[in-house]
Amino acid sequence: MVTSSSTNRSSGPGGKAARTRRLLQCCTLDVIAETGEFTGEVVADRAGVSIGTFYSHFATKDHAIEACLAVCFEEYEKQTKQVESIEHLLDAGLEATLAAIVATITRLNGEYRGLLRLARARIQASHLLREQSRTEERRAFAATLRLIQLGQAAGRIRAGEPEVLTATVRTVLDGLDTWTIRAHPEVASREIPELLTRYLSPSAS
Incomplete structure (x- = not known):
């Protein structure tokens, strides 16, 4: 539940x-x-x-799903904001911050798995859900972009076009809600944070 x-x-x-x-x-x-x-x-x-x-x-089933997703996305924003921050990066370091971000998203994906699966099944047929999903994608992208820009300014993230770095990171994070991650939890707990750390580390410049 x-x-x-x-x-x-x-x-x-x-x-x-x-x-x-x-x-x-x-x-x-x-x-x-x-x-x-x-x-x-x-x-x-x-x-x-x-x-x-x-x-x-809720006039339709899609309106009810939209309302539930609003709760879900609010929780994603609230919890990821605690770890996807320059403060966390400066205090804990790059790999620990990335591990915390991945762990938070993976946990929330598990809590809301049924809802997310239901929404995905409806999204192509529902303009309402497509627009809501795009809004959340833009919000998540902006949050990660801000972390990367501030991390670059602080010398904790490598040089490079911030939007390109962000797009790469978001592509990986958005792929956390898959059966392969659930079947192989060490991928999220170890492999992905290590991969992203190598990608974003200043030593990779």
Whole structure:
């Protein structure tokens, strides 16, 4: 399950409608984590509301997936921001920072695997999900680009066109959600951080 309690996750600020929407997001995430799929009926029953209430918040299944992905992407941003930073790079060094980034993304991929798989199955047919995915890709690219630019300024990352370095790193990171990584966890825990370290190290210039 994504978290231990849907009720606790729904207790944020806002009026009744906002709390109900949050509860439905959380219940949808829980159902997807358990089964890999969901229906409005199952989620509404889990949340203790009517099916009409579900569809008053999410006009279509894609809108419900979009809302769940918003929670997912918010968690990615929050957790990766803690390790994908110049402060972490200066304190821990390049390889430890890259290892922490890879570990964080791998863990989150595991927590949200069912949702990500469901979204990928729908993305070609859904303009809504394609646009959301592109927005998240741009955000992730910008965060990595900032780390590389600041790392270059501090002498911790090699010289080179920052956008090219970023594109290479993001290509590797985006490939972490594959069965090969799950089947061979040492690839994420050791091989990829070492590979990226050799690629970005100032000694590689």
